[in-house]
Every structure is written in C-alpha cells, then in structure tokens.
Amino acid sequence: MEEELNNNSIVEEVEAVEDHTDGEKHGASWYILQVLSGCEYKVQVYLQQLVEEKSLQTRVFRILVPEEDFIEIKDSKRVEKTVKIYPGYVFVEAVMDEFVSYEFQRVPHVGRFIGTGNGPSPVIESDILKVLYKIGDNTKKIEVDFSALDTIKVTAGPFRGYSGVVKEVYAEKSRVKAMISVFGRETPVELGFDQVERVV
Numbered sequence: 001m002e003e004e005l006n007n008n009s010i011v012e013e014v015e016a017v018e019d020h021t022d023g024e025k026h027g028a029s030w031y032i033l034q035v036l037s038g039c040e041y042k043v044q045v046y047l048q049q050l051v052e053e054k055s056l057q058t059r060v061f062r063i064l065v066p067e068e069d070f071i072e073i074k075d076s077k078r079v080e081k082t083v084k085i086y087p088g089y090v091f092v093e094a095v096m097d098e099f100v101s102y103e104f105q106r107v108p109h110v111g112r113f114i115g116t117g118n119g120p121s122p123v124i125e126s127d128i129l130k131v132l133y134k135i136g137d138n139t140k141k142i143e144v145d146f147s148a149l150d151t152i153k154v155t156a157g158p159f160r161g162y163s164g165v166v167k168e169v170y171a172e173k174s175r176v177k178a179m180i181s182v183f184g185r186e187t188p189v190e191l192g193f194d195q196v197e198r199v200v
Contacts, residue, residue, distance in 0.1 A: 029122030032114040037088040039109035040065040046107045062093040066135045073193045151199040
C-alpha cells in the first residue's frame, strides 16, 4: 500500500470502476484473511460457497483476491500476465460477528484474520480504498528486462545490425533511448522494445 494518493481522488476512482454493494449501508468493514500462499482463489471459492450455504448474504458482501495485469517484456517477447497484488491474503467486506469469524477460519487453507487483539480487526478505510483503486485501475504495469547502460543489439528497423548502449527506458511507451554508433558517430535513437535485444 505504497501510493500516497489523496483520499478524495481515490474515492472518485473507486466509484467510477467499482460497483457499490450494500456493505456500507449495513455497517460492513473490510478484513484481511491470511491464507496458504497459492490457495487464494480456492479460499475465495470456499468462502463464496459458505456464504451461499449459510445464507450470509446480509453479513458478507465481497470476497476479493486483489490482482493486477502487467506486461512482461523479456527477450523481446511481450507477455501479458495477471498477478496477485498481496499473495497469501484474501480481503473480505463483512459485518463481522463471532459466527462469521468462526466459520471463515474453519475453511481449508485459512490461517487467521490479520489484526490486533483476540478478534478480527477491520482494515483502515484509506488503505482499503487504495486496494480498490489498484484493482479498478485498468492501466497495465510493464516489466522489462532493459535498464540504463545495458548493451543492446538492434534486430529490426533501419538500424538493424547496429549495437549501442541504453540511456533511458520508457516502459509506458515500450521504447528505449539508446546511443548507436553510426559512421563512427554516437547518435541518440529511440527504438521499440520489439526492435532490440539485450546483449549478455
């Protein structure tokens, strides 16, 4: 929960991308369940089934495994992936009483609620708004295997066959700025990730 964003702007973003439930009307709060890593989606399904079986729809409103999309560019190949933002945790919006808490903690792969004291502690509202903002934000993060000072070889375009050194990486534009030696003179050129490969 790193981004320092203004709460009002976060609320506006969340309202734009996230459907409202009756949780707020019923005085629900957000809680975090610690679960076995790799079992987040299983736990989410178990909890949703439990809500149906025990008719908890008036006390449990949302069960989330926060995730985000990102694009990984490695060896000049572009791969889209979806990753969990908080591995090992499931977020629950609920009116938490002893019955709900007990039933949730009996679900396979569930450890405990995160919080202080003996019972579950609600998540601070500004923190959960940041989480909702992140999962509602459709901009994809880009991870690349290029960085400044890397030596690259141009594999496509008019500078194909030339080598150079990366000066800047523009991940959001999928481009790099590199210094290429053309006729013995260092020339700055901007190239797409798909036009270059890193020289190891």
